[in-house]
Every structure is written in C-alpha cells, then in structure tokens.
Amino acid sequence: MIMQNTLTAAVLLIGNELLSGSIEDRNLAHIAKTLEPKGIRVRETRIVPDIADEIVAAVNALRMRYDYVFTTGGIGPTHDDITSDSIAAAFGVNNVVQPDVFDIIDKYLHAKGVEFTPAAQRMAHAPEGAQMIYADQSIIPGYRIENVFVMAGVPRIMRIMLEGIVRHLNTGVEILNQQVHANVTEGEIAARLSAIQATHPEIDIGSYPQDPDSTLSQFRVIFIVKGTARDEIAQTCQEIAEACKALGSGVEIVD
Amino acid sequence: MIMQNTLTAAVLLIGNELLSGSIEDRNLAHIAKTLEPKGIRVRETRIVPDIADEIVAAVNALRMRYDYVFTTGGIGPTHDDITSDSIAAAFGVNNVVQPDVFDIIDKYLHAKGVEFTPAAQRMAHAPEGAQMIYADQSIIPGYRIENVFVMAGVPRIMRIMLEGIVRHLNTGVEILNQQVHANVTEGEIAARLSAIQATHPEIDIGSYPQDPDSTLSQFRVIFIVKGTARDEIAQTCQEIAEACKALGSGVEIVD
Structure with missing residues (x-):
C-alpha cells in the first residue's frame, strides 16, 4: 500500500466550531480530491481548537512528517483568528505586516467606503519569510512558509486559494x-x-x-x-x- | 475560555476513505453534540489511515492528554479492519476472542443461515481487559479499554454504540x-x-x-x-x- 512516486500531505483544520459539531467541515474532502490527481496523498488530518499552543504543536508535528501541510481557518480579523500568530510561533519568526497585501485590502475597502480597522489590518499579516500566493478572485492571499500552506476556513475562499496554491506544488504520479x-x-x-x-x-x-x-x-x-x-x-x-x-x-x- | 467542571475528549477517526475524501465523515459532529450536554468537550480530532503504526501512535498520544478518547472505524471483518489489533498494541496486550460476543454473532448468523467465517470471527475480538458495551439494537458491541472507547465507522451503528457508551461516562456541567x-x-x-x-x-x-x-x-x-x-x-x-x-x-x- 506504499504508492511509488507520490507525495504526502497533512491537513490541519483549525477552529472550535469544527470540534463542537456546530459547523461541519467541508474543506478536507475538497483538498484531498484536488491533490490526488497531482499525486499527493493526504495521510493525516488533525482538527484543533483556536488555542495557540495546540496549533503550534500540530503544525510542528505535521510539517516534519509530511511533504506538505495545508491549514484552513483562523485567518480573519476577530479575536479567535490566531492562525498566523501561531504559524509564526511554530517557525520561530515574527508575524509581520505584508505591505502588498495591506495596500490591496486598503484600496478594496476604501473603494467600498469601509474603514480599514486595526483588527482588519491583522489580515494583512503573515509570518516573516512567507510567500503570498494570490488567486484570481481573492483579495486576501493564501501563503506558504516552507512546506506549510495557510488558507481561509470559509469554503468558497479556501477553494480559490487552493487553486492558486496547487500551481506551486511539486507533483507525483496521478492517483x-x-x-x-x-x-x-x-x-x-x-x-x-x-x-x-x-x-x-x-x-x-x-x-x-x-x-x-x-x-x-x-x-x-x-x-x-x-x-x-x-x-x-x-x-x-x-x-x-x-x-x-x-x-x-x-x-x-x-x- | 477554560470551562470549569467540564471533561475533555479526543475523537480518532480511522480510515483511508475519510482522508481521501471518498467518504465524508458524519460521526464527529454527532459525537460532539452528544457529549456537550454531558459536560464533555471534544478538544482534538485526528483522522488517520488504516496503518497500524499510525493508529497506535495516535491512540497513545490522545489517551494521555484527554479524559476520554472515542475511535470510529476499522472494526469490521476485512483486511483493512485493524483497529482492535492496533488498540491492543497501543496498550501492550493481546487482541483476544470475547466468548460472549462470539456466541451472539454465531447465533445471529446461524439464524440467518450465514456462515461465521474466520474473517467474521475477527469481529468477536477485542483487546485483553476490554469491557464490552452493549446497546439495545447492536449485535456487535462497542468496547472500552481504560479511557478509550471503540466504535464502528458506519454512522447508524456508531450512533447505537454511542448511546450505550454515554451511560458509562463521568459527566461534567452541561455545556x-x-x-x-x-x-x-x-x-x-x-x-x-x-x-x-x-x-x-x-x-x-x-x-x-x-x-x-x-x-x-x-x-x-x-x-x-x-x-x-x-x-x-x-x-x-x-x-x-x-x-x-x-x-x-x-x-x-x-x-
């Protein structure tokens, strides 16, 4: 059952709501089905709450074991959105403003007449060294740091981000x-x-x-x-x- | 966000099909929603493939950290049903025949005129020291070993087993x-x-x-x-x- 010439991935779903059954995950199956034709097999999934230590521990365990790690959730502006802070902590770097992302969101909100609040500005942050990955229809990019890819939890946005990300992946033999x-x-x-x-x-x-x-x-x-x-x-x-x-x-x- | 007087649980979903997106999990939300009124909060979920080492590692990591662990999947008769062998290995005991379960399945199949094959007899096995937990409508019981509860993956059967199990749990303050x-x-x-x-x-x-x-x-x-x-x-x-x-x-x- 070892498939030759395929790559491995882990999925880390972040959010209290998924653990409590309030909201059922709709992202894992989509990620797995998107990756298999690229020869990348999801080998483990973890669901953790919005608690920094739990996210850090899971990211560090998974990124050492698998070729790729994909996270969903926790990148919005509210108090429970702590994914980027936690990913930064996992890599031992700071979570810093990304000027390009900041400008894009600023212009977008300005055109809509919406204030770019300090809370919303947190969405323009990513760990130092992260590479932003833009997709055609998304204002807020997903990003990559080493072999970890960070995406939104809202399924529609996650799917757009994943489309952008798969172009950057090494691929194996189609499963x-x-x-x-x-x-x-x-x-x-x-x-x-x-x-x-x-x-x-x-x-x-x-x-x-x-x-x-x-x-x-x-x-x-x-x-x-x-x-x-x-x-x-x-x-x-x-x-x-x-x-x-x-x-x-x-x-x-x-x- | 620490809730006083509540207990913690982890859910371990076992099966390649859940990781590949072929089958979407329908058990986690039901388990979480059943436990919360009992004051038990699901704090982590892992999905692992049908690989013994992965199941053993996950069971041992989770049972040390949480009050309860609930597993689903992998207790049928086919070659990919390796949960009981793996749970036994996690606890360092043998996976042995449970005479009462054996007799019940034997009678049930005999009445239906179906052969009780050696493969099907694997369903009458559980780790040494496990306590069988019967539910009203299930032929095959779930079981408990220390703080780990083992259930079927098929949602209808899992739900029946869980009904039997919740009666055996310590409870906290309703969430x-x-x-x-x-x-x-x-x-x-x-x-x-x-x-x-x-x-x-x-x-x-x-x-x-x-x-x-x-x-x-x-x-x-x-x-x-x-x-x-x-x-x-x-x-x-x-x-x-x-x-x-x-x-x-x-x-x-x-x-």
Missing part, C-alpha cells in the same frame, strides 16, 4: 481510483478480498459497508480501489466483481 | 450555547467583540463568516457563544446583538 458496488456481506467476501489485496501490493483496496439510507450507493458495500497503474486498478476491480458475482451478488463498477 | 446571526463584517465588529470576550473569560465566543450559499444562516456572520452559565451566555449574546445593531445590522438570536 487513480475505481469503485465496485455490490450486495455482499463483508464477512463472506473478506477472505477472498484479502487474497486479492495480497496479489496487488501496490493497490489499496478499501471496503466500506453502507447504511440503508446511504446517498453514496444503493448497494450494501463499496470497495474503493486506488493506485497509480490504471490497468492494475481495472484488473483488481474485475477480480473483486467476479468474487461478488460468485456469491450471487449484482455488481456495479463505478469510475 | 450550553446560543448563536447570534448578523449582517456585519468581521472587520468592523472585531474590536467590540474582543472587548466583549475579555469581559466574559469563561464564555467562548466564536465568529464564523458564511458563504452566500451557506445552509446555516441567511446572515453573513454567525457568532457562537458557549459556556456553562445560562445567564451569562444570554447576557453575552445581548451584548453582541447590541454591537451589531449599532452598526446598522439586523440581528437574530438562535437557541
């Missing part, structure tokens, strides 16, 4: 996947599935039973087959499909 | 919350909000700007106010509402 949907129980297919997995060590087979009300499939189990070799993924799906049919199940292969 | 919805920008409200937060150190005020297509509110910003003192939460919401009105915004307070 591909196909799914097999079937009406078998995991208990009856498990031994055969294990044997199929063993003959395809560079393919990653996952097995996911579905609730009756699942919106993902009308079948009882989804097998997700991932890897970098298109032919071997298709071959693996065929073998799983045959095993399900042998148990009397209807089968659907989904690209 | 309450109210929301203020308003059409202000975070930049213009930030200074006032910061002052309100400073006068209520035991209340936790979060500020969450919404996308135009947000399903959570028709207003531009949601302020979430949490704490254990009902009167102080209401007072804090009033102060935020007044500050928003002073900026010319309509305001809604949501329980």
Whole structure:
C-alpha cells in the first residue's frame, strides 16, 4: 500500500466550531480530491481548537512528517483568528505586516467606503519569510512558509486559494481510483478480498459497508480501489466483481 | 475560555476513505453534540489511515492528554479492519476472542443461515481487559479499554454504540450555547467583540463568516457563544446583538 512516486500531505483544520459539531467541515474532502490527481496523498488530518499552543504543536508535528501541510481557518480579523500568530510561533519568526497585501485590502475597502480597522489590518499579516500566493478572485492571499500552506476556513475562499496554491506544488504520479458496488456481506467476501489485496501490493483496496439510507450507493458495500497503474486498478476491480458475482451478488463498477 | 467542571475528549477517526475524501465523515459532529450536554468537550480530532503504526501512535498520544478518547472505524471483518489489533498494541496486550460476543454473532448468523467465517470471527475480538458495551439494537458491541472507547465507522451503528457508551461516562456541567446571526463584517465588529470576550473569560465566543450559499444562516456572520452559565451566555449574546445593531445590522438570536 506504499504508492511509488507520490507525495504526502497533512491537513490541519483549525477552529472550535469544527470540534463542537456546530459547523461541519467541508474543506478536507475538497483538498484531498484536488491533490490526488497531482499525486499527493493526504495521510493525516488533525482538527484543533483556536488555542495557540495546540496549533503550534500540530503544525510542528505535521510539517516534519509530511511533504506538505495545508491549514484552513483562523485567518480573519476577530479575536479567535490566531492562525498566523501561531504559524509564526511554530517557525520561530515574527508575524509581520505584508505591505502588498495591506495596500490591496486598503484600496478594496476604501473603494467600498469601509474603514480599514486595526483588527482588519491583522489580515494583512503573515509570518516573516512567507510567500503570498494570490488567486484570481481573492483579495486576501493564501501563503506558504516552507512546506506549510495557510488558507481561509470559509469554503468558497479556501477553494480559490487552493487553486492558486496547487500551481506551486511539486507533483507525483496521478492517483487513480475505481469503485465496485455490490450486495455482499463483508464477512463472506473478506477472505477472498484479502487474497486479492495480497496479489496487488501496490493497490489499496478499501471496503466500506453502507447504511440503508446511504446517498453514496444503493448497494450494501463499496470497495474503493486506488493506485497509480490504471490497468492494475481495472484488473483488481474485475477480480473483486467476479468474487461478488460468485456469491450471487449484482455488481456495479463505478469510475 | 477554560470551562470549569467540564471533561475533555479526543475523537480518532480511522480510515483511508475519510482522508481521501471518498467518504465524508458524519460521526464527529454527532459525537460532539452528544457529549456537550454531558459536560464533555471534544478538544482534538485526528483522522488517520488504516496503518497500524499510525493508529497506535495516535491512540497513545490522545489517551494521555484527554479524559476520554472515542475511535470510529476499522472494526469490521476485512483486511483493512485493524483497529482492535492496533488498540491492543497501543496498550501492550493481546487482541483476544470475547466468548460472549462470539456466541451472539454465531447465533445471529446461524439464524440467518450465514456462515461465521474466520474473517467474521475477527469481529468477536477485542483487546485483553476490554469491557464490552452493549446497546439495545447492536449485535456487535462497542468496547472500552481504560479511557478509550471503540466504535464502528458506519454512522447508524456508531450512533447505537454511542448511546450505550454515554451511560458509562463521568459527566461534567452541561455545556450550553446560543448563536447570534448578523449582517456585519468581521472587520468592523472585531474590536467590540474582543472587548466583549475579555469581559466574559469563561464564555467562548466564536465568529464564523458564511458563504452566500451557506445552509446555516441567511446572515453573513454567525457568532457562537458557549459556556456553562445560562445567564451569562444570554447576557453575552445581548451584548453582541447590541454591537451589531449599532452598526446598522439586523440581528437574530438562535437557541
């Protein structure tokens, strides 16, 4: 299940609201699906509260272990927006004003007749040494410091920032996947599935039973087959499909 | 923002599919919302792949730091279901058959005319010393080992297991919350909000700007106010509402 020639990433979601269930994350899946075609695989995700020590500890743990770290949340102007201060602390540098960003926000707000408050000016700060990454439609850029990329938490803005960021990433071999949907129980297919997995060590087979009300499939189990070799993924799906049919199940292969 | 007389929890979501975005987690929010009325606050969440070393490291890091750890996923019969083996390894014990669970599953499958395969028998295993926790509608119990609670990943089953588990938890003072919805920008409200937060150190005020297509509110910003003192939460919401009105915004307070 080690995929050759792929890169690894961690995602750090920052915000009390995500931990308390008040707001459900909509960013992780989008980040993962954006990165996989670039050959970058999300290998760990952490969700931490708006507490500086927690953010610093998580950033430092993750940036040492993975090729890239992507953070979301905590870059607005309010008291609970402490991501840039914390990222700066993690790297042992100051969180300083970025003159270009300051000018852009200043002009934007001036044109709208909105005061550029000291609080809002915090949005023009980033850790010393950070490289601003502008995207076409965003006023406030995401930024990079070493292998850490910092993005907004609001999904619409995060997506715009990520579009800008992916152009700057080293890429690996595209990670591909196909799914097999079937009406078998995991208990009856498990031994055969294990044997199929063993003959395809560079393919990653996952097995996911579905609730009756699942919106993902009308079948009882989804097998997700991932890897970098298109032919071997298709071959693996065929073998799983045959095993399900042998148990009397209807089968659907989904690209 | 330290809430007195509350307990802390971490959630560990196990599964490649959650990291790759193939399947979006539906368990974290439910767990957090179930625990908060019991005075237990989720303080950290990690999502790790189906790799034993990663699960062991995360379990050991989290169980030392928080009062409780709740895991979801990886307790089925297939090759990628390695949670119980990993939890056992984290505690330095063996993953052993649980005779009562074995008998229950055996009878259940026998009545349905389904073979109890060696793979399915893995579902009757749990770490030595684990305490099985049965819920009314579940064949397969969740279990507890010290302060770690192990549950299924399928949301319907996880919810049943959690219902059984919460009866066994020590509880704290109920965590309450109210929301203020308003059409202000975070930049213009930030200074006032910061002052309100400073006068209520035991209340936790979060500020969450919404996308135009947000399903959570028709207003531009949601302020979430949490704490254990009902009167102080209401007072804090009033102060935020007044500050928003002073900026010319309509305001809604949501329980």
